[in-house]
Amino acid sequence: MGHHVAIVGVGQTHHARRRTDVSQAGLVREAVDRALADANLEMGDIDTVVVASGPVLFGAVNHPELWVANAIGAKGKPIFRVTSGGGAGFAGALAGYYQVAGGYAGRTLVVAYDKLSEGPLQYSISTLYDPFWGREFAVGIMGFSAAYWRARMDALGHTEEAAAMVSVKNRRNAIANPYAHMKKEVTVDDVLNSKPLCWPIKLLDVPPISDGAAAIVLSNEKLAAKSTQKPAFINGIAYCCEADNAAERSLMLSEPLALAAKKVYRAAGITNPRRQFDVVEVQEPYSCFELNYYESLGLCPPGEAAQLVASGATDLDGDIPVNPSGGCMGANPIGAVGVVRLIEGATQVMGRNESNQIKDAKLALVQSGGGWANLRGCAVLSA
Amino acid sequence: MYSAPESMPLDMPTFHAEISLPYTLTPGGAAGTFLAEMKNRRIVGSRFANGEVVAPAQDFSASDGEPMASFVEVPQTGEITAFTRVDGTIIAFIKLDGCANEFPHRVLGDLDAVRIGQRVKAEWDDGVENSILAIKGFVIAEDAAVGTVSDLPEPEEAIGSLDYALALPYEHAYGPYYGRMFDEIKGFGRVMGVRTADGDDALLPPREIDDISHTPTGTWKTCADTGTIRGCSIINMEFIGQTKKPPYVYAEIVLDGASTRLIHLIEIDDVEFAKKNIGPGTRVRAIWTDGERKGSMADIERFEVIEE
Numbered sequence: 001m002g003h004h005v006a007i008v009g010v011g012q013t014h015h016a017r018r019r020t021d022v023s024q025a026g027l028v029r030e031a032v033d034r035a036l037a038d039a040n041l042e043m044g045d046i047d048t049v050v051v052a053s054g055p056v057l058f059g060a061v062n063h064p065e066l067w068v069a070n071a072i073g074a075k076g077k078p079i080f081r082v083t084s085g086g087g088a089g090f091a092g093a094l095a096g097y098y099q100v101a102g103g104y105a106g107r108t109l110v111v112a113y114d115k116l117s118e119g120p121l122q123y124s125i126s127t128l129y130d131p132f133w134g135r136e137f138a139v140g141i142m143g144f145s146a147a148y149w150r151a152r153m154d155a156l157g158h159t160e161e162a163a164a165m166v167s168v169k170n171r172r173n174a175i176a177n178p179y180a181h182m183k184k185e186v187t188v189d190d191v192l193n194s195k196p197l198c199w200p201i202k203l204l205d206v207p208p209i210s211d212g213a214a215a216i217v218l219s220n221e222k223l224a225a226k227s228t229q230k231p232a233f234i235n236g237i238a239y240c241c242e243a244d245n246a247a248e249r250s251l252m253l254s255e256p257l258a259l260a261a262k263k264v265y266r267a268a269g270i271t272n273p274r275r276q277f278d279v280v281e282v283q284e285p286y287s288c289f290e291l292n293y294y295e296s297l298g299l300c301p302p303g304e305a306a307q308l309v310a311s312g313a314t315d316l317d318g319d320i321p322v323n324p325s326g327g328c329m330g331a332n333p334i335g336a337v338g339v340v341r342l343i344e345g346a347t348q349v350m351g352r353n354e355s356n357q358i359k360d361a362k363l364a365l366v367q368s369g370g371g372w373a374n375l376r377g378c379a380v381l382s383a
Numbered sequence: 384m385y386s387a388p389e390s391m392p393l394d395m396p397t398f399h400a401e402i403s404l405p406y407t408l409t410p411g412g413a414a415g416t417f418l419a420e421m422k423n424r425r426i427v428g429s430r431f432a433n434g435e436v437v438a439p440a441q442d443f444s445a446s447d448g449e450p451m452a453s454f455v456e457v458p459q460t461g462e463i464t465a466f467t468r469v470d471g472t473i474i475a476f477i478k479l480d481g482c483a484n485e486f487p488h489r490v491l492g493d494l495d496a497v498r499i500g501q502r503v504k505a506e507w508d509d510g511v512e513n514s515i516l517a518i519k520g521f522v523i524a525e526d527a528a529v530g531t532v533s534d535l536p537e538p539e540e541a542i543g544s545l546d547y548a549l550a551l552p553y554e555h556a557y558g559p560y561y562g563r564m565f566d567e568i569k570g571f572g573r574v575m576g577v578r579t580a581d582g583d584d585a586l587l588p589p590r591e592i593d594d595i596s597h598t599p600t601g602t603w604k605t606c607a608d609t610g611t612i613r614g615c616s617i618i619n620m621e622f623i624g625q626t627k628k629p630p631y632v633y634a635e636i637v638l639d640g641a642s643t644r645l646i647h648l649i650e651i652d653d654v655e656f657a658k659k660n661i662g663p664g665t666r667v668r669a670i671w672t673d674g675e676r677k678g679s680m681a682d683i684e685r686f687e688v689i690e691e
Contacts, residue, residue: 022412025442026411070441073447118408121622123404131400144633147614197620198617198619198620246594
């Protein structure tokens with residue numbers, strides 16, 4: 001790629017279960033104002049804009065990027081919307097990255113959001129299934145995800161207790177996150193005894209449903225100095241997919257994530273992820289997913305995720321802290337989450353994370369994705 | 384790369400589907416105030432720092448992105464800047480007096496009387512509140528005086544959320560592969576897939592190209608009514624759009640003779656029993672509907688666990 005790309009400004013809303021004081025566009029505006037102020041820039045300094053959000057059925061507004069463009073003062077700028085399920089924000093960041101890396105833009109604003117309080121979530125998600133094949137029996141992503149977990153339980157030892165530990169850890173970490181709205185410590189027993197929704201997934205394995213937006217300013221190396229002395233460089237970023245109904249699809253490892261990680265690690269010179277990364281941020285719409293990511297990202301060998309979380313290695317004071325921000329368990333505005341995770345990773349290596357700064361963090365791994373396992377990506381950030 | 388026979392458009396039966404969703408939309412401060420003031424028969428606009436007035440009220444200026452400075456009441460008179468007729472209704476862009484923008488609404492009157500620059504005034508619909516349709520439309524008002532914008536220091540509190548609904552009907556074309564599969568289901572009560580180029584197991588749903596080898600698929604094959612669960616979960620929650628009352632098991636099943644999974648349901652009486660006895664590897668059988676088969680996966684009513 002031609003240009004090095006850095007995150008030079010970040011902003012997110014104080015996420016909430018329901019924001020009735022702002023419209024979708026007003027919500028986006030809050031995150032954009034914060035990101036531009038953080039980057040010491042105005043909208044006039046921005047060359048291109050990427051808007052990312054979940055399915056239009058979430059909010060019943062088609063082409064929401066036009067509404068957003070008006071509300072953020074982006075009139076006349078190149079703008080387009082990216083959507084990719086839960087990975088929408090991350091895919092938007094990737095689209096922005098390409099623009100800056102390729103030299104098309106000096107600075108690109110990526111803003112991602114979802115206002116999930118407005119429409120029926122599981123039903124909207126179920127429409128991603130082929131209308132002929134499976135939609136009438138689909139349970140959003142949750143039914144599918146629980147089925148994957150059930151299969152991994154037998155083969156990889158991803159027990160209900162191990163997933164509960166993920167939920168306990170992330171909910172504890174979220175308490176220090178000023179942008180989270182779910183801040184309540186729970187115990188492993190609380191999780192195990194919570195109401196089964198799609199067993200083995202139980203209520204406390206699932207994050208809250210949130211309204212929220214997040215924005216980052218991506219800049220080339222030359223222009224970065226106007227914004228900050230310590231940008232967070234993107235050393236590698238990739239996002240891969242698999243085919244829904246293909247034969248031989250594994251229920252165990254997330255193949256798209258393993259492919260993305262391989263590509264990103266090569267670009268960033270990562271040969272021993274467990275040792276090299278100081279901090280990891282992952283998008284865990286269900287606690288069981290985080291166990292799968294440990295293995296797909298090479299933080300531990302397949303079958304050892306339960307031991308990894310039980311050992312405390314992924315706690316704040318462990319050798320490979322995962323989700324010091326609390327991850328999705330603190331707030332889950334789905335389409336925004338990919339950008340939220342990038343923000344949390346970037347501010348860690350910039351040394352100014354607002355949740356739980358990991359001391360001297362230099363190298364961060366960020367994961368995000370959509371679907372049950374079929375759209376997955378990751379990025380490596382360094383200061 | 385792939386050679387397909389020449390084909391002509393054919394008029395084939397379609398698969399009807401409907402997506403129907405309820406919403407609670409949030410208009411935000413400006414639009415929420417505009418809507419709240421509809422019941423007072425006032426049209427609320429926004430004044431911006433640069434002096435521009437926009438109606439209906441907007442949180443941010445579309446021209447420079449600045450947040451609005453204050454609410455104003457704008458005149459109920461204005462002029463038509465563009466118009467068209469849709470299904471007998473005249474839709475026009477209306478520029479209210481003193482405002483910088485225009486917005487679409489109905490014109491109540493004869494198309495012959497409508498022209499660009501035509502003066503109009505709002506007519507209210509007594510039965511409607513909290514909606515821009517509280518303005519029934521705009522009527523021709525040739526001699527209406529040009530109104531002025533006035534301050535509105537204490538408007539109604541903004542409406543936080545509004546109920547809304549979408550109902551979207553679709554007619555999906557099956558295509559030749561889904562078409563035959565559902566014909567076989569409807570006509571003969573059997574699930575058919577296509578073989579991969581180099582194997583005997585069938586791909587479900589059937590398709591033209593194998594996803595793994597990227598080669599054309601082979602011949603059709605009937606799969607058994609029996610199969611094995613690969614993954615499953617016990618659905619215990621209710622949600623909008625659900626076709627069956629919980630609890631039940633959502634299962635991904637590989638039919639005997641197939642290599643890919645299909646999604647279906649298993650009825651259960653007892654959650655604890657299902658946790659222990661239904662899981663990956665469990666053998667199941669399709670139970671077809673007693674009624675007339677319609678040609679969809681729902682013609683299999685459910686799967687049930689079998690002992691072997």
